Amino acid sequence: MKRLLLPLILLLIPYLVLASVISLTTTISTDLMAENTTKVQVKLLNSGDEPANNVQISLISDFQSNPVFVGTLTPNIPFEQEFNISLKEYILPGNYPLVVLVDYSDANAYPFSSVSPSSIVYKTPTVSKLSSMLSELSLTDKETKKLTLTVRNLDDISHELDVKLILPRELKVANGERTISIQSKQEKELSFDVSSFSALPGSSYVILASIEYEHEGLHYSSIGRGMIRITEKPDLIELPSWLPILVIIFLVLIFIYYQFRGKKK
Amino acid sequence: MKIKKIPKALMIERSTNFIILLSIFLFLLNYFKPEVMLSKTITTGGDMASDYYPAKYMRDYLLPNLKIIGWCPGWYAGFPIFQFYFPLTFLLMVLMSYIIPLQIAFKLVTILGIFSLPLTTFFSMKLMKFKFPTPIITAILTLPFLFIEANSMWGGNIPSTLAGEFSYSISLSLTVLFFGLLYRGLEENKFLISNSILFALVSLTHIYTMMFAGLTSAFLLLERKRKKVVNNFMYLFKTYFLTFLLIAFWFLPLMFYINYTTSYADTWRVGLEKMFPKIIAVFSPLCLITLYDYIKKGDKRLGFLLFSLVVSTILYFFAETIGLVNIRYVPFMELFLMIIAGYGLSRLVEKLEAKWLFAFIVLFVVSYFVKESTTYIPTWINWNYEGFEAKTLWDSYRSVNELVSGTQNDPRVVYEHSPDHNAAGTTRAFESLPLFSGRPTLEGLYMQSTISSPFIFYIQSEISKVNSCPFWNIWPCTNFNIEDGTKHLKMFNIQYFIARSEQVKTAVRNHPDYRRVEIIEPYEVYELMTNKNKYVIVPDYEPVLFETTNWKNISYEWFKDVDKIDVPLVFVKYISDEDIGRFKSIITNERLDDLTGIPTNQDCNIQEYVSNEEVTFTTTCLEKPHIIRISYHPNWQVDGADKIYLVSPSFMLVFPKEQEVRLWYGYSWIDILSYAATFIVIVFLIFYTFLNNHKVIKFLKR
Numbered sequence: 001m002k003r004l005l006l007p008l009i010l011l012l013i014p015y016l017v018l019a020s021v022i023s024l025t026t027t028i029s030t031d032l033m034a035e036n037t038t039k040v041q042v043k044l045l046n047s048g049d050e051p052a053n054n055v056q057i058s059l060i061s062d063f064q065s066n067p068v069f070v071g072t073l074t075p076n077i078p079f080e081q082e083f084n085i086s087l088k089e090y091i092l093p094g095n096y097p098l099v100v101l102v103d104y105s106d107a108n109a110y111p112f113s114s115v116s117p118s119s120i121v122y123k124t125p126t127v128s129k130l131s132s133m134l135s136e137l138s139l140t141d142k143e144t145k146k147l148t149l150t151v152r153n154l155d156d157i158s159h160e161l162d163v164k165l166i167l168p169r170e171l172k173v174a175n176g177e178r179t180i181s182i183q184s185k186q187e188k189e190l191s192f193d194v195s196s197f198s199a200l201p202g203s204s205y206v207i208l209a210s211i212e213y214e215h216e217g218l219h220y221s222s223i224g225r226g227m228i229r230i231t232e233k234p235d236l237i238e239l240p241s242w243l244p245i246l247v248i249i250f251l252v253l254i255f256i257y258y259q260f261r262g263k264k265k
Numbered sequence: 266m267k268i269k270k271i272p273k274a275l276m277i278e279r280s281t282n283f284i285i286l287l288s289i290f291l292f293l294l295n296y297f298k299p300e301v302m303l304s305k306t307i308t309t310g311g312d313m314a315s316d317y318y319p320a321k322y323m324r325d326y327l328l329p330n331l332k333i334i335g336w337c338p339g340w341y342a343g344f345p346i347f348q349f350y351f352p353l354t355f356l357l358m359v360l361m362s363y364i365i366p367l368q369i370a371f372k373l374v375t376i377l378g379i380f381s382l383p384l385t386t387f388f389s390m391k392l393m394k395f396k397f398p399t400p401i402i403t404a405i406l407t408l409p410f411l412f413i414e415a416n417s418m419w420g421g422n423i424p425s426t427l428a429g430e431f432s433y434s435i436s437l438s439l440t441v442l443f444f445g446l447l448y449r450g451l452e453e454n455k456f457l458i459s460n461s462i463l464f465a466l467v468s469l470t471h472i473y474t475m476m477f478a479g480l481t482s483a484f485l486l487l488e489r490k491r492k493k494v495v496n497n498f499m500y501l502f503k504t505y506f507l508t509f510l511l512i513a514f515w516f517l518p519l520m521f522y523i524n525y526t527t528s529y530a531d532t533w534r535v536g537l538e539k540m541f542p543k544i545i546a547v548f549s550p551l552c553l554i555t556l557y558d559y560i561k562k563g564d565k566r567l568g569f570l571l572f573s574l575v576v577s578t579i580l581y582f583f584a585e586t587i588g589l590v591n592i593r594y595v596p597f598m599e600l601f602l603m604i605i606a607g608y609g610l611s612r613l614v615e616k617l618e619a620k621w622l623f624a625f626i627v628l629f630v631v632s633y634f635v636k637e638s639t640t641y642i643p644t645w646i647n648w649n650y651e652g653f654e655a656k657t658l659w660d661s662y663r664s665v666n667e668l669v670s671g672t673q674n675d676p677r678v679v680y681e682h683s684p685d686h687n688a689a690g691t692t693r694a695f696e697s698l699p700l701f702s703g704r705p706t707l708e709g710l711y712m713q714s715t716i717s718s719p720f721i722f723y724i725q726s727e728i729s730k731v732n733s734c735p736f737w738n739i740w741p742c743t744n745f746n747i748e749d750g751t752k753h754l755k756m757f758n759i760q761y762f763i764a765r766s767e768q769v770k771t772a773v774r775n776h777p778d779y780r781r782v783e784i785i786e787p788y789e790v791y792e793l794m795t796n797k798n799k800y801v802i803v804p805d806y807e808p809v810l811f812e813t814t815n816w817k818n819i820s821y822e823w824f825k826d827v828d829k830i831d832v833p834l835v836f837v838k839y840i841s842d843e844d845i846g847r848f849k850s851i852i853t854n855e856r857l858d859d860l861t862g863i864p865t866n867q868d869c870n871i872q873e874y875v876s877n878e879e880v881t882f883t884t885t886c887l888e889k890p891h892i893i894r895i896s897y898h899p900n901w902q903v904d905g906a907d908k909i910y911l912v913s914p915s916f917m918l919v920f921p922k923e924q925e926v927r928l929w930y931g932y933s934w935i936d937i938l939s940y941a942a943t944f945i946v947i948v949f950l951i952f953y954t955f956l957n958n959h960k961v962i963k964f965l966k967r
Contacts, residue, residue, distance in 0.1 A: 049539060050415075056731045066744055067730060071737045074534065103684050103731045106417065110311065111684030111692050169685055197657070198687040201644050244633040251626045258619035 023048035024073070026100050028118035033085075038120070040065075040083040042100055046073045052104040054111075057081060060099040060166065061120065064088045073104070085120070093123035094219030097210040099166050110200070113168040117208050117223040126220045129155035130182075130211050134226025137194065144195035147173075149209050149224065151190065153182045159213040165192050166208040170199035171228060199230040278397045281621040282387070285401050285628050289383045289408065292632050296423075296646055297376055305368045306652025307700075309690030312429030313375065313649055315710040316355075318700040319346055320371055324359040326877055334515065336878040336898075336930035338673040339699030340709025341717045342757060342916070343895045345930075349519060349526050349714040351432045353469035372650055378434025379426055383407045385438045386604060389445030393566045395608065396615075398624040403607030405624070405631050406548060410596075410603045412635045412642060415542035420473070421596035427645045429710070436471035437596065440478045441604070443467055448569060451485055451500055458950060461507035468512050473593045477577060479505065484572040510946035517939035525898055527718045527736065532585045533592045540595050541602070544638050549602055551609030558612060567608065573601040653697075658689040664785045666701035669761045674875045676760035676798045678704045682729040683765040685787070692733075695763065707757060712736075716817065717896045717915040720824050724753045730766040740821060747772040749827045751779075755796045756830065756914070758894045762791045800894050801873045801882045806862035808833040808890050808912060810848035812840050813855050820913045823857055832862045833892060834913040843907075847920055865889065878930040884921050893917040893928060902931045 027043040040059065046052050055070035063085040070079055098118045105111045135148040153159060158181060165176040174193045182188055199205060205228045212221040271279075307317055318339060327335045327346070333356060337346035347355065354374055361370035383404040390400035410422060417424035420433035443463045450456035468475040482501060488494045509516070541549065559567035577597035584591035614623045653659060669678045680695040687694075698706040708725060712718040712735060719740035726732035726742035727750030734742035743749075745768070754762070762779065764770045770789045773779050779791040809832055813819050816836035823829050837844060840851065849863050869886035880893055897911045903919055905926035912918035919926060932940075 049536065051533075054731075054733050058730070069726070069732055069734060069737075069742065069744065071734070105684070105692070105733075111687050113684060197685075200641065202640060244629065244636075248626065248629045248633065251622065251629060255619055255622045255626060258622060259617060261618070 021048040022046055022050050022052045022104065022106055022112070024052060024102055024104070024114055026102060026114070026116035028098070028100055028116060030098065030118060030120050032125070033120055033122045037084060037086040040085055040098065040118075040120070042081050042083060044070065044073060044079045044081075044102065046075050046077075049075050050106060051075060053106070055079075055102065055104040057083075058101045058103070059083055059085065060101055060115075061085070062088065062091060062096050063098075063120065091122060092214055092217055092219040094121070094126040094214075095128065095221050096120045096122060096219060097212065097221045097223050099208060099210075099223075101168075103169070111169070111198075112200075112203075113170065115166055115168055115206060115208055117225065119221060119223070122219070124218060126218050128211070128213075128220040128222035129153065130159070130161065130213065130220070130222050132209055132211055132222060132224030134207060134209055134224050136227055136229075138229045138231050139194070139196055139199075140201070140231055144193050146191045147194045147207075147226070147228070149190045149192065149226075150187060151180075151182060151211060152187045153184060156184050157215075158183045158186075159215065162210075162212045163190060164210045164212075165194075166210060167194070168205050168207070170197055170203075170230075171195070171205060171207065172197040194228065196230055199228075201230050204229045277621050281398070281624050282401050285624060286384065286387060286404065288628060288632075289404065290380065292408070293380055293411075296643055297379075297650070298647075301647060301650045302372050302376070303369055304650075304652070305366050306650075306654045307368055307697075308372055308375065308649055309653045309656065309694070310427060310645065310649030311691055312693065312710055313427060313431070314653070314691045315693050315696040316375075316429055316431075317368075317371055318697055319350075319710070320355045320358045320362075321367060321700060322346065323352075323355050324362055324367060328359055334518070336900075338705050338875070338877055338895070340696065340706065341712075341715040341721055341896060342677075342707065343705075344709075344711070344715035344717070345522075345525075345898055345900070346711075346714075348515075348522065350711045351436075351470050351472075352515060353466065354432045354435055368652075374435075375426065375431040378421075378431060378436070378438045379411055379423055381435070382411060382421075382438045382441065382600075385442035389441045389443075390604075390607075392442075392445030392449040393569075394449075395566065395611075398614070398620045398627075399608050399611040401624050402611045402627055403604045405628050406603040406607040406610070407600070408631055408635050409544045409548065409638075410600050412639050413542055413544055413599065414638075414640060414642060415539050415544075416592070416595075419592045419595050420471075421600060423642050424645065425596075427642075427649050433471045433473065433593075433596075436467055436474040437600065439463060439467045439470065440474045441600070443478055444481070444569070444573070447482055447504070448485070448566065450504075451497055454496070454500065457500065457503055458507070458953065460504045461511060462950075464504060464508040465511040468508060469515065473589070474597075477573075477580060477594065477597050480580070481569070481573045481576045484569050487568075507946060507950075510942050512943070513939040513946075514936075514943040515939075517942075518933075518935050521935045522899065525716055526713050527716060528588055528739070529590065529713050529736065533590070535592060535595075541599065544635070545599055545603055548606040548610075551606035552602060554609035554612050555605045558608075567605075570601060570605050570608070574598055574605070577601070653690045653694070656688060656690045658787070661785050661788060662689040662694060663701065665763055665788050665790060666698065668783055668785065668790055669698070669704055669763075670702040671704045673699075673703070673705055673877060675704055676758045676796060676800075678702065678706050678761040678763065679724070679728065679754060679757075679759045680706065680708075680763035681765045681769045682708070682725045682733055683731060685765055704761075707759075715896055715915075719817075719821055720753075720914045721757075723821075723824065724750060724757065727753060728762070728769065730768045743825070745769070745772070747776055751776065751793065751795075752827050752830065753824070754793055756894070758796065758798065758800055759793055760796055760798055762793060764789045764791060799871065799873060800875050800880065801871050801884075802892050802894070803865055803867045803869045803871070803884075803886055803889055804831070804833050804892055805865060806832045807849045807865055808835045808892075808918060809850040809852055809860060810835050810837060810840060810844055811855075812837055812851070812853045814838055815855065816911065819855060819857065820915065823860075824914045826857070829857060829860055830913075832860050833890075833918070834860075835910045835918055836913070837910070880928045881926070883925050885924070887921050887924065889920065891919050891921060891926070893919065898930070900930055900933050900936070901928055903928045 025045045029041040031038050052073040055073045058067035059065045065083050065085040068081050098120045100116045103113045131152050133150045137147050161180050163178045165173050207226045209224040333352045334347045358370045358374045386407050387400045387404035390403050413422040418428050420430045421437045426434045450460050577594045581591050581594040686692050696709050707721045727746045773791050778795045782790045782792050811834040867886050871884045873882040894916050897917050905923040906919035906921050910918040
């Protein structure tokens with residue numbers, strides 16, 4: 001019986017496999033832009049267990065900046081980069097959205113990207129009176145679904161809003177930029193047709209929506225966050241998960257029986 | 266007639282082996298769905314998409330011209346295709362394509378290593394005479410190795426194979442079989458030719474496996490009796506000598522011309538949990554049983570298997586020293602860990618009844634465990650093998666290719682590198698421009714196979730919003746700069762530019778040198794109007810003769826400084842009297858600061874024709890420097906001029922002595938010697954095999 005025990009125990013150890021991952025955390029710090037230029041500090045940390053390759057950081061904003069090639073981002077070794085940004089053209093003082101887009105690839109050269117929000121204050125700080133919320137969404141890799149953005153105006157006056165949906169490269173949206181009017185204290189729902197472009201099933205992607213308006217010579221902005229999950233298309237026929245376990249237990253029992261049958265002989 | 270009755274136990278063993286091997290095959294088939302694998306589409310995904318073009322080039326051009334190795338103009342301003350990569354898998358695809366479509370042959374060969382590994386492992390263990398159920402259990406335990414998801418470019422497992430490492434997978438599978446046949450051959454003093462041929466197949470499919478197998482076999486010299494050591498040494502010497510001659514046609518020129526490649530030695534720092542992920546680590550304690558058995562019994566077979574772990578570990582730590590990538594040796598450790606564990610597991614039931622049932626339990630447990638552990642592999646398989654044609658951007662991608670279509674005689678087409686190309690099948694989708702449009706481009710696969718790749722990836726960084734810069738630690742790149750990029754594009758004879766990102770589209774649109782040809786969403790195609798659209802030119806300034814043994818670094822520094830690139834540098838190790846008469850400026854101190862331009866002031870009429878391995882041109886400017894904007898390689902030969910010089914960045918330069926000049930990619934003395942060696946040994950092996958009883962053979966055997 002002792003002889004029988006060890007192989008069976010070894011075979012029936014239950015465990016799970018952890019696949020290697022790249023998990024990027026982006027930290028952004030900005031200074032007030034008093035003149036025509038300022039600096040943006042971006043810190044990247046890969047807290048996964050797989051190096052991120054071909055990492056490149058770009059800033060999406062109303063300002064001028066150059067992307068920076070990082071190369072390979074080794075797990076748990078932070079990377080910091082200072083960006084010099086400057087005005088492209090005349091703009092009103094106020095608060096502007098800043099999105100950091102990080103492109104990278106995994107060991108298989110499959111490309112990924114992520115977006116992270118921040119903001120830049122140009123000359124005068126402002127606080128937006130608009131709040132927003134993005135619905136959560138699950139997509140399979142070949143379907144298009146409606147994503148809802150709820151915008152609420154907390155201000156006492158109406159505003160003309162520029163709304164922009166900002167997605168990682170793996171997702172696409174039709175008509176992602178809108179201009180809408182919103183009355184005081186009004187809540188509006190905007191829907192966007194979102195689909196996967198080259199997103200990987202099983203992955204989740206952070207998405208952003210920027211909402212901007214101008215009032216009395218000042219610029220206001222806020223950014224809403226949401227999440228899109230890419231799921232596998234389910235198989236038509238799926239066997240119950242307990243069936244293989246049952247078969248294994250059955251085979252083990254027969255195997256044990258054989259050992260004793262042998263001894264009887 | 267007396268029929269020999271097979272014992273019942275043997276019948277059960279054979280049936281068990283057959284049913285389990287069939288089950289493993291069906292298990293794999295469940296992932297590689299026949300309806301996808303047998304569809305006539307061009308495989309895409311990762312690097313694998315770009316492997317199709319070399320296969321097609323071999324079928325359409327090389328083989329009809331009785332070549333396996335040759336010159337390919339499609340990538341990197343031309344490169345010696347299959348000289349620095351492994352030709353055997355492609356040859357197999359091409360041979361199969363005479364029976365089935367190349368698209369399907371390509372798919373089937375790419376998964377050959379995966380499907381054959383359980384089989385070769387089984388037969389290797391049988392050849393080493395391991396008792397039932399060891400061979401079948403080790404075959405089952407190859408499944409966790411194949412389904413490792415922790416890495417996708419080290420080789421051997423399914424994700425690496427899908428990333429384009431299919432040659433490695435096939436080679437690894439053959440290596441396992443070679444170990445079994447070599448062991449048996451040495452024990453029985455048989456299979457010398459079979460082992461030589463098998464090791465030649467291993468070597469022609471991957472060099473990492475060749476090194477690993479060759480070094481591991483040294484264990485077989487560790488014998489107590491001196492006579493046995495001598496016998497084994499002679500056997501191994503004969504085997505490897507025959508192999509060397511069999512692969513000489515490829516291997517000798519590879520070693521001879523290794524300086525005409527771009528080295529990519531890199532050391533990856535990876536943790537143990539990555540090297541031995543849980544899908545295989547959980548089986549590793551079983552290796553202790555094998556180790557215990559080896560120490561206790563001194564079973565040489567177990568020592569041989571355990572020694573493979575020692576060799577792969579040593580190679581892992583010394584890879585960078587020998588100019589190779591360390592992580593490529595990890596799959597050997599992973600696979601042989603599973604094979605050794607397989608022995609340990611079967612050893613546990615050695616004295617139990619119904620071992621056949623135990624083998625089935627192992628099959629069920631392992632396959633269930635593997636299935637539950639697998640996450641992204643099915644999606645990747647489908648993504649790759651449904652092909653370019655199934656991708657959302659296929660129509661646009663095809664239209665762009667049709668728009669720029671032409672031949673290798675036309676100027677090159679360049680594209681912005683962008684992760685967004687993945688929607689067309691892979692980020693590297695436009696590397697297949699030569700396949701779909703017939704036109705050469707700059708980037709391609711096998712980036713180590715040419716001296717031009719550092720320059721080409723530098724250009725990529727100048728003209729793309731996002732760059733890949735694969736040689737970033739040796740040959741650093743730059744950021745988007747359309748001004749400098751345009752100068753470099755003209756140097757590489759680029760006519761069309763495919764832009765993808767808004768930033769690049771805007772920059773090119775606003776640049777006076779370009780005109781927009783067409784918008785094919787999401788791409789825009791521009792023509793570089795100021796390019797001369799010629800492969801052969803007389804430079805604006807006299808080339809400077811540059812004496813150096815460090816030409817790659819000098820050329821790269823020269824290339825990055827756009828103020829200098831109008832004055833070409835001709836690199837020589839030693840300056841001859843003949844050279845002094847030809848060049849107006851000479852630099853011997855390796856300093857680029859002294860570079861001054863002397864205008865050539867030539868108005869030359871040059872007519873050219875470029876085909877795959879030949880450039881012919883007529884010129885009115887005799888004895889004047891003519892740059893041929895094709896990568897330099899010593900195999901290029903010339904009629905109508907004395908010699909071919911290496912000119913910056915990595916092109917060819919001649920001084921025509923006649924009005925008509927012809928350059929062609931030919932054979933050097935090392936090629937002829939290598940082909941002769943392989944030819945002679947093949948003829949010898951045929952005679953040896955078919956005229957085994959001939960008196961000459963008998964004499965040789967003595």
